[in-house]
Amino acid sequence: xxxxxxxxxxxxxxxxxxxxxxxxxxxxxxxxxxxxxxxxxxxxxxxxxxxxxxxxxxxxxxxxxxxxxxxxxxxxxxxxxxxxxxxxxxxxxxxxxxxxxxxxxxxxxxxxxxxxxxxxxxxxxxxxxxxxxxxxxxxxxxxxxxxxxxxxxxxxxxxxxxxxxxxxxxxxxxxxxxxxxxxxxxxxxxxxxxxxxxxxxxxxxxxxxxxxxxxxxxxxxxxxxxxxxxxxxxxxxxxxxxxxxxxxxxxxxxxxxxxxxxxxxxxxxxxxxxxxxxxxxxxxxxxxxxxxxxxxxxxxxxxxxxxxxxxxxxxxxxxxxxxxxxxxxxxxxxxxxxxxxxxxx
Amino acid sequence: xxxxxxxxxxxxxxxxxxxxxxxxxxxxxxxxxxxxxxxxxxxxxxxxxxxxxxxxxxxxxxxxxxxxxxxxxxxxxxxxxxxxxxxxxxxxxxxxxxxxxxxxxxxxxxxxxxxxxxxxxxxxxxxxxxxxxxxxxxxxxxxxxxxxxxxxxxxxxxxxxxxxxxxxxxxxxxxxxxxxxxxxxxxxxxxxxxxxxxxxxxxxxxxxxxxxxxxxxxxxxxxxxxxxxxxxxxxxxxxxxxxxxxxxxxxxxxxxxxxxxxxxxxxxxxxxxxxxxxxxxxxxxxxxxxxxxxxxxxxxxxxxxxxxxxxxxxxxxxxxxxxxxxxxxxxxxxxxxxxxxxxxx
Numbered sequence: 001x002x003x004x005x006x007x008x009x010x011x012x013x014x015x016x017x018x019x020x021x022x023x024x025x026x027x028x029x030x031x032x033x034x035x036x037x038x039x040x041x042x043x044x045x046x047x048x049x050x051x052x053x054x055x056x057x058x059x060x061x062x063x064x065x066x067x068x069x070x071x072x073x074x075x076x077x078x079x080x081x082x083x084x085x086x087x088x089x090x091x092x093x094x095x096x097x098x099x100x101x102x103x104x105x106x107x108x109x110x111x112x113x114x115x116x117x118x119x120x121x122x123x124x125x126x127x128x129x130x131x132x133x134x135x136x137x138x139x140x141x142x143x144x145x146x147x148x149x150x151x152x153x154x155x156x157x158x159x160x161x162x163x164x165x166x167x168x169x170x171x172x173x174x175x176x177x178x179x180x181x182x183x184x185x186x187x188x189x190x191x192x193x194x195x196x197x198x199x200x201x202x203x204x205x206x207x208x209x210x211x212x213x214x215x216x217x218x219x220x221x222x223x224x225x226x227x228x229x230x231x232x233x234x235x236x237x238x239x240x241x242x243x244x245x246x247x248x249x250x251x252x253x254x255x256x257x258x259x260x261x262x263x264x265x266x267x268x269x270x271x272x273x274x275x276x277x278x279x280x281x282x283x284x285x286x287x288x289x290x291x292x293x294x295x296x297x298x299x300x301x302x303x304x305x306x307x308x309x310x311x312x313x314x315x316x317x318x319x320x321x322x323x324x325x326x327x328x329x330x331x332x333x334x335x336x337x338x339x340x341x342x343x344x345x
Numbered sequence: 346x347x348x349x350x351x352x353x354x355x356x357x358x359x360x361x362x363x364x365x366x367x368x369x370x371x372x373x374x375x376x377x378x379x380x381x382x383x384x385x386x387x388x389x390x391x392x393x394x395x396x397x398x399x400x401x402x403x404x405x406x407x408x409x410x411x412x413x414x415x416x417x418x419x420x421x422x423x424x425x426x427x428x429x430x431x432x433x434x435x436x437x438x439x440x441x442x443x444x445x446x447x448x449x450x451x452x453x454x455x456x457x458x459x460x461x462x463x464x465x466x467x468x469x470x471x472x473x474x475x476x477x478x479x480x481x482x483x484x485x486x487x488x489x490x491x492x493x494x495x496x497x498x499x500x501x502x503x504x505x506x507x508x509x510x511x512x513x514x515x516x517x518x519x520x521x522x523x524x525x526x527x528x529x530x531x532x533x534x535x536x537x538x539x540x541x542x543x544x545x546x547x548x549x550x551x552x553x554x555x556x557x558x559x560x561x562x563x564x565x566x567x568x569x570x571x572x573x574x575x576x577x578x579x580x581x582x583x584x585x586x587x588x589x590x591x592x593x594x595x596x597x598x599x600x601x602x603x604x605x606x607x608x609x610x611x612x613x614x615x616x617x618x619x620x621x622x623x624x625x626x627x628x629x630x631x632x633x634x635x636x637x638x639x640x641x642x643x644x645x646x647x648x649x650x651x652x653x654x655x656x657x658x659x660x661x662x663x664x665x666x667x668x669x670x671x672x673x674x675x676x677x678x679x680x681x682x683x684x685x686x687x688x689x690x
Contacts, residue, residue: 039508041508041511041512043511043512043515044508044511044512047511098477102473102474102477105469105470105473106470106473106474122514123514124450124469125450125451125514126511126514126515128447128450128451128473128476129447129451129507129510129511129514130507130511131473131477132443132447132476132477132480132503132507132510133504133507133508133511135477135480135481136480136500136503136504136506136507137500137504139484139496139500139503140497140500140501140503140504142500143493143496143497143500144497146493147493148488148491148492148493148496151484151488151493151496152485152488152489155481155482155484155485155487155488156485158477158481158484158485159478159481159482159485161481162474162475162477162478162481163384163386163389163478165474165477166386166388166389166392166471166474166475166478167386167388167389169467169468169470169471169474170388170471
C-alpha cells in the first residue's frame, strides 16, 4: 500500500507511540469504510472494492484524528471518544472519495492511484452513481454518531464543496481569472473539507476541547487545504504522471485556471498577454503546444505559486504554535503541513 | 405550472377542504426548497433556479403529506407536526430532484418538463455537480428535523436507490434480463423512495400513528412506486414526447430492459427470440429500426406490463383499505394510486 505523504510521517523516528497508534487507527478507518459500503449486491461490492484502492494519503482521517488529540488532549482518549473520532474520520474519507470519483468524471481522467479510474473501467454513468453511493453512505455513517450538530456541519461542508466545484465549472475557459476568485474556489472546493476535519472533532470530544483550540485548528485546516490544492495544481502542470500516479495535465485541457497559470498570465502585458490567453484557449480546445508549458515553467510562475503554498503552510503552522498547547499531536500536524510542500504525489 | 397527475386530484370535486390545504402545503414545500438552495454565489442560484422548473407532479411530497394524515389522523395536525412533515416532504422532493438531474446525465436526455436539461444546457460536468449540490442540501435540510432516526432512514433509502441504479447499470445490454431482476432493480431505484415517503411520516407524527398503519402505508408506497416505474417504462416506449414533456425512447438506445420489452422477449422462442435479442442489441448500438417498436407493440407486451401496473395499484389500494381507517387522506391516496394508471406524462 502506497501511503505517500503520511508514510514519511509514520516512519519518522520521533519518540513516543503515536506512530503505531495512528497507523492502527487509520486501519480502523479502512475497515469501517469497507463495512459501511458492504451490500447484498455483488456488483456493488465489486465497485466498492475498487474504490478502496483510492485510499492513498488518508490526509483527511489523519487530520481528524490528530486534531482531536491536539485540541482535546486526554479528553480525546476517554472511553468511546476515540471510536467516535475514528467514525468521523471515516465519514470524511468517504466524502473525499465521493469527490474523487466525481472529479474523475469531470476531468475525464483515466488513471488514479496508479490504477484505472471507475469512469475508465465502467463508464461515466457508473462513476456518477458510485459517487452518489459513496455520498449517501457517508451521511448514513455520519448518522451513527447520533449528533444532529455534526451531521448538519458535515452536510454544510459538502454544500460548500459543491459550491466551489460549481463556481470553478462556471469559470472554465475564463483565462483572465483573478487570484481572488481562484482562492474563493479553492477555499470552498478543497479547504472547506480539510478545515471541517480539523474543526469538527471538537464536537465529538466536547469538554476539554476549547473554542480557541477549535478555531486555531479550523484555520490551520483551511490553510493546509489551500496549500495542498496549490501543490496539486503545480503537480498537474509540471509533475511526472508515473510518479504522481494519476492522469495529469487535465487542467489546461479543461480550461481550468490554476494558480501558476494565473500568475503567468498576470505577469504578462500587451501582446504577450494576448498570446498567452490565445495559447490557453487553444490548449482548452485540444490544441495544446509544448511551448505553453515551457513558457509557464520559464516564467517563474510555478515558483511563485510554490511560494504561496509555503507561506500558507507557514501561517498554518504559526496558527497551531500560537493557538494550541505543545504536544505530540500538535507536532505531527506541524510536520504534516511541512511535508505537504515536499509531496510528489 | 403543469402539475400533471396531481392536477386531476387537486381539481376533483370531493367535498371538504383537503384540496386547498394540500395545494397550500405543496406551496410551502416549493418555498422551503428554494430557500434551502439559496447561495451567496449567483452561478449556483441560476442553476438552482433552473431545477425549480423540474417540480412537476410533486408525487413524493404529496405521498408524504397524505401519509402523515392518513396514518396519523388528528395527531398529524398538532402544532409543529405539520411543519415537520412539510420539511420531510421537501427533503424527499430534493432527493428526487437530485436523482432526476443525475438520471438525465445517465440517459443523455435533452428534455425534461418541456425544458432543456441541465446537462444539455451546461454540460454533464455541471449536471453531476448540481446533482451533488442537491443531494448535499437534502441531507442538510433533513438535519433541521434534529432526529437521527429520520436522518439515518433517509440516508438508508438513498443507499438503496443508488444500489438499484448500479444494479441496473451493471445489467445494461443484458437483453435476457428476467422479470425477477427487473423488479429487484425497480424496488430499489424507484420504490424505495416512495415507500419511505409513506413510512417515515410515522417517525415525525409519533404517538397516534400505529405501527400497523406505518406498515400498510409503506407497502402501499412500494407498490405504487413500482407501478409508477412500469407506467414510465411504457411511456418511454409508446408515449408521445410532446405530451410527456421529456426525452423518450432512451431505454432501448441505452440497452436498458424495461418490463414491456422483457415480456416481449420472454414470449418469443427459438429463431424469433434470437431475432428479438439481435434487434435489441442493434438498437443499443445506435441502429434501432422502426420494426422493433412495431413488433413490441404488436406482441401484447405493453398491455401485459400495463396489467402488471394495474394489479400493483389494486394491491396498493387494498393494503390501505384493510390497514387504515377511513378518511379523506386515505381516499386521496386511493385516488392517487388509481390516477397513476391514467397518467400520460
